[in-house]
Amino acid sequence: MSNLLPLINYDRLRMETDGEGVTTLVASMGCPLSCRYCINKPILTRNDLVRNVTPEELLEMVRIDDLYFQATGGGIVFGGGEPLLHAAFIRDFAEIMPKEWKLILETSLNVPEENLRLIMPYVDYYIADIKETDPETYLAYTGISGERAYNNLRLLAESGLAGKVRVRIPLIPDFNTPDDCTRSAERIREIGEFDKIELFSYIIREGTET
Numbered sequence: 001m002s003n004l005l006p007l008i009n010y011d012r013l014r015m016e017t018d019g020e021g022v023t024t025l026v027a028s029m030g031c032p033l034s035c036r037y038c039i040n041k042p043i044l045t046r047n048d049l050v051r052n053v054t055p056e057e058l059l060e061m062v063r064i065d066d067l068y069f070q071a072t073g074g075g076i077v078f079g080g081g082e083p084l085l086h087a088a089f090i091r092d093f094a095e096i097m098p099k100e101w102k103l104i105l106e107t108s109l110n111v112p113e114e115n116l117r118l119i120m121p122y123v124d125y126y127i128a129d130i131k132e133t134d135p136e137t138y139l140a141y142t143g144i145s146g147e148r149a150y151n152n153l154r155l156l157a158e159s160g161l162a163g164k165v166r167v168r169i170p171l172i173p174d175f176n177t178p179d180d181c182t183r184s185a186e187r188i189r190e191i192g193e194f195d196k197i198e199l200f201s202y203i204i205r206e207g208t209e210t
């Protein structure tokens with residue numbers, strides 16, 4: 001029997017938002033973190049929005065944009081929540097999707113190492129939302145330790161995949177400073193040859209991050 005994905009929604013025809021080309025963002029339920037300014041929190045607590053789909057069902061839903069994906073070098077972005085909670089589903093989907101499509105993951109990397117290892121052979125690009133490299137700040141902002149995220153980032157580097165990773169480091173109001181962000185970027189370059197590190201600011205609207 002196939003794995004099921006607790007699908008929240010999917011967003012078609014995104015233009016160069018998550019790398020090259022036209023993409024469809026597939027958002028799924030569940031996240032191990034509790035980020036203070038999480039914009040997805042209202043949705044992530046709505047079980048009534050979830051529809052469990054098989055890889056074959058998801059493929060039928062997103063196949064409508066096949067020509068766009070192929071013409072622009074785009075594909076499917078798995079986001080969340082935390083898509084790596086559903087690593088076996090993503091592997092099964094990758095096995096049946098057209099090989100010309102790109103597979104992109106938007107992830108905190110804060111999952112068990114075996115989840116990441118399962119999908120590493122299939123992923124074209126990672127958007128790694130690392131947030132902070134200071135352990136205390138990470139814990140204060142997300143509610144859990146960042147150790148797994150740092151270790152998984154190291155695993156990607158040691159596997160020669162640093163070039164496939166865009167690391168995102170936010171300036172988080174009341175939690176870190178621009179100097180902290182610069183320090184985080186330096187620490188990440190010490191972990192591996194990550195040349196795509198994006199520093200940006202959260203814009204807080206009514207208690208959420210964007």
Ligand code: SF4
Binds near residue numbers: 034038040080082108
């Ligand atoms: S990792 Fe993303 S989805 Fe999860 S709590 Fe943080 S902001 Fe929300």
